[in-house]
Amino acid sequence: MFIHIIIPCLNSAKYLDQCLSSIMMQRGDFELHIHIQDGLSSDATLLIAKRWQASLSEDRILGAEKITLTIDSESDNGIYDAIAKGFAKVPASRSSIMTWIGSDDLLTHGSLATVSKIFRDHEEISWLTGSSQTIDATDCLFSPWENILFSRRNIIMGLHDGRTLGFIQQEGTFWRSDLYHRAGGINATLNYAGDFDLWRRFACLEKIYALNFPLGTFRYREKQTSSDKDSYYQEVECLKANFNLDHLCQNLDLNRADEYSYIYLIERFPIAESYKIIRSTNFNFTPLQAFTEQLDPLPEKNMFTTYYWTLGKKSCLRINVFALPIVYRITLKIRNPHKNQLLKIYNHEDKILGSFSLDSNFDKSQEITFEYNFGSGDTTLTLQISKPFNPGLRQNPLGIVIEGLLILPIKYMHQ
Structure with a gap:
């Protein structure tokens, strides 16, 4: 297994030693090529890089026999142009793994051993990411985000933009080089959202697998490129407007559309010898009150994903989006076994968001759609039905089936 890591640099002397140290100390059954793509730095960046290069060539780093470091310094048109230059010489291969890391960011200890083992043991995996x-700037940790669930559908739709759903953190995302070439590589003309664009094109081709522990560490600093959110979102909106799904998603299997809503998790606990892959449906919501546990598919009813029953007349759930001033279009995919069923949906202040008369056909799913702005800070919704169904002596009679919940931002409000 060969791992290629590109480090784009420009006047990176302050943190480059820490970045390189976090990579050089990685050990495992892999060969590692680190390439520094410098943009004509005027500080000590190149001196630091060449010092590490000399230490490798003189065998002064214990256990680093399988590590090589190369350096190029030339003008570029920004970070993604530098990354494209660095990756240009990496051939397409299933046995070559790629990533890039900012010169002020870090890899977590053991991340490359973990990544190489997973890719070696699971040929079906083409890209993965950590939490x-x-x-x-002083190395102090921030509170972690809750684990974010990634489905191909949500990535392709551009929902993981940091406003609707959480980012795919680039530091700790790895992929096979053949996927990179199949997707067309990084867009060197972008300035802020090159990773967002690349992930969408990856998702058109392959599933993403997520680990519930970090593989990399992002350093947040003021005045860095990634802190310019206005410019980032302008570029994101331009990418969404010009995203040619017919061209870029020609490999999508529309006969298996539900497959794009699944999430794939990789877990391993101390008693386990190998990593376990878990497939689950990404519902985009968390049940809070009066729901069954997640139930297995019912192929005989044309239900090919897991689902929930609501219990009794009133159920409560939380939509898994950021509580920002964004108008969302929310679609519930449901089944209803009751005649003359009425469903009402309320927000956390008991304001009604929609009232729907449901068809009484359990063999066929139906969709209801409404719009709402969660800018108040609470993403809780209440579902209230008129007629629950009591199969026998159940304490909590069954309500309706929730097969899925889809969200789409349709308007970004200004505060």
Whole structure:
């Protein structure tokens, strides 16, 4: 297994030693090529890089026999142009793994051993990511985000933009080089959202697998490129407006559309010898009150994903989006076994968001759609039905089936 890591640099002397140290100390059954793509730095960046290069060539780093470091310094048109230059010489291969890391960011200890083992043991995996981890300029940790669930559908739709759903953290995302070439590589003309664009094109081709622990650490600093949110979101909106799904998603299997809503998790606990892959449906919501547990598919009813029953007349759930001033279009995919069923949906202040008369056909799913702005800070919704169904002596009679919940931002409000 060969791992290629690109480090784009420009006047990176302050943190480059820490970045390189976090990579050089990685050990495992892999060969590692680190390439520094410098943009004509005027500080000590190149001196630091060449010092590490000399230490490798003189065998002064214990256990680093399988590590090589190369350096190029030339003008570029920004970070993604530098990354494209660095990756240009990496051939397409299933046995070559790629990533890039900012010169002020870090890899977590053991991340490359973990990544190489997973890719070696699971040929079906083409790209994966770890959970997020962030530090500040003084190395102090921030509170972690809750684990974010990634489905191909949500990535392709551009929902993981940091407003609707959480980012795919680039630091700790790895992929096979053949996927990179199949997707067309990084867009070197972008300035802020090159990773967002690349992830969408990856998702058109392959599933993403997520680990519930971090593989990399992002350093948050003021005045860094990634802190310019206005410019980032302008570029994101331009990418969404010009995203040619017919061209870029020609490999999508529309006969298996539900497959794009699944999430794939990778877990391992101390008693286990190998990593376990878990497939689950990404519902985009968390049941809070009066729901069954997640139930297995019923193929005989044309229900090919897991689902929930509501219990009794009133159920409560939380939509898994950021509580920001964004108008969302929310679609519930449901089944209803009751005649003359009425469903009402309320927000956390008991304001009604929609009232729907449901068809009484359990063999066929139906969709209801409404719009709402969660800018108040609470993403809780209440579902109230008129006629629950009591199969026998159940304490909590069954309500309706929730097969899925889809969210789409349709308007970004200004505060």
